[in-house]
Amino acid sequence: MLDDPILMNDWHPVTEAAQLAYTPIVAVRLLGEDLVIWRAGETYIAAQDLCIHRGAKVSLGRVADDCLVCPYHGWSYAADGRCVRIPAHPEQTPPAKARLQIYPIRERYGLLWVCLGTPKNDLPPFPEWNQPGFVSAVCGPFAHIRAHGPRLIENYLDAAHFPFVHEGVLGDPKQPTLGEFEARITDAGVESDPIAVYQPDPYGGAAGRVTYTYHAYRPLTAHFTKHMPGATNGMMLTVTPHDLLDSTAWFVVATTARNDSAALKEEYTPRIAEIFEQDRAVVESQRPELLPLDLQAELHLRSDRVAIAYRTWLRRLGLRFGTA
Numbered sequence: 343m344l345d346d347p348i349l350m351n352d353w354h355p356v357t358e359a360a361q362l363a364y365t366p367i368v369a370v371r372l373l374g375e376d377l378v379i380w381r382a383g384e385t386y387i388a389a390q391d392l393c394i395h396r397g398a399k400v401s402l403g404r405v406a407d408d409c410l411v412c413p414y415h416g417w418s419y420a421a422d423g424r425c426v427r428i429p430a431h432p433e434q435t436p437p438a439k440a441r442l443q444i445y446p447i448r449e450r451y452g453l454l455w456v457c458l459g460t461p462k463n464d465l466p467p468f469p470e471w472n473q474p475g476f477v478s479a480v481c482g483p484f485a486h487i488r489a490h491g492p493r494l495i496e497n498y499l500d501a502a503h504f505p506f507v508h509e510g511v512l513g514d515p516k517q518p519t520l521g522e523f524e525a526r527i528t529d530a531g532v533e534s535d536p537i538a539v540y541q542p543d544p545y546g547g548a549a550g551r552v553t554y555t556y557h558a559y560r561p562l563t564a565h566f567t568k569h570m571p572g573a574t575n576g577m578m579l580t581v582t583p584h585d586l587l588d589s590t591a592w593f594v595v596a597t598t599a600r601n602d603s604a605a606l607k608e609e610y611t612p613r614i615a616e617i618f619e620q621d622r623a624v625v626e627s628q629r630p631e632l633l634p635l636d637l638q639a640e641l642h643l644r645s646d647r648v649a650i651a652y653r654t655w656l657r658r659l660g661l662r663f664g665t666a
């Protein structure tokens with residue numbers, strides 16, 4: 343397990359909740375730990391993916407009577423992690439030690455979130471979620487990213503790269519300047535003023551000046567509200583840290599520009615994928631891979647104010663994962 347107390351006690355997205363409607367068991371790695379997620383009726387359960395008997399991966403088993411059944415010798419584990427049946431000894435009550443390690447799990451924003459330790463925070467907010475006039479959808483996962491979460495989040499908080507990485511869609515190299523803005527650290531994390539930028543083809547809105555108001559609510563979860571001519575988008579990026587250099591990105595979108603969630607997902611997923619692959623190429627190339635929290639380590643200009651606040655905040659929190 344990757345030892346970072348901040349992330350250990352934080353919530354991380356592990357799968358889209360809808361996934362459990364198609365497959366009763368999902369295996370996922372989180373912070374170097376193999377997890378199994380299963381559904382018992384309406385309840386989701388997260389556990390260490392390790393059978394106490396001989397160490398087989400229980401995620402290779404099946405769900406029967408709301409229990410997870412190990413593929414090797416058929417031990418059955420109930421929703422509280424207890425082994426309730428050992429088929430080779432049907433008359434015997436399984437010993438108290440025979441149990442799976444269970445972790446807290448919650449469903450929100452269409453995702454399932456797991457905490458490997460003791461949750462120190464509520465799930466990150468998403469101001470536009472379930473607001474009248476907005477419809478929302480999960481877009482992703484974008485998996486196997488060879489970059490650390492903090493580099494990905496910082497990229498998300500950076501409006502100055504749009505004209506160069508996302509030319510013709512989110513920016514125009516002939517109009518590369520940002521409006522004036524400040525960024526600050528609050529009790530809720532990092533927030534910026536609305537940052538004005540010209541966009542030739544913003545999702546949902548018409549070409550023109552748009553504004554981004556950024557938040558980093560958690561070290562690996564950021565959000566912006568984008569006001570465009572004719573529409574408003576709220577968008578969350580949250581990163582699953584699987585291993586040191588293996589991340590998955592999830593985008594949750596809420597917009598006033600559409601009125602149907604399924605259509606929104608279908609339409610936005612390829613658009614976000616196109617933009618994200620442009621970002622991925624740059625972020626995976628960054629060296630050092632660890633985000634330097636010492637502000638002397640890289641050059642910082644006025645247009646980097648959100649990144650400066652983010653790095654300062656991570657340093658205050660004492661985040662070790664993905665940082666130097």
Ligand code: FES
Nearest residue numbers: 393395396412415
């Ligand atoms: S290893 Fe799981 S039942 Fe034996």
Ligand SMILES: [Fe+2]
Nearest residue numbers: 497507508621
């Ligand atoms: Fe980008």
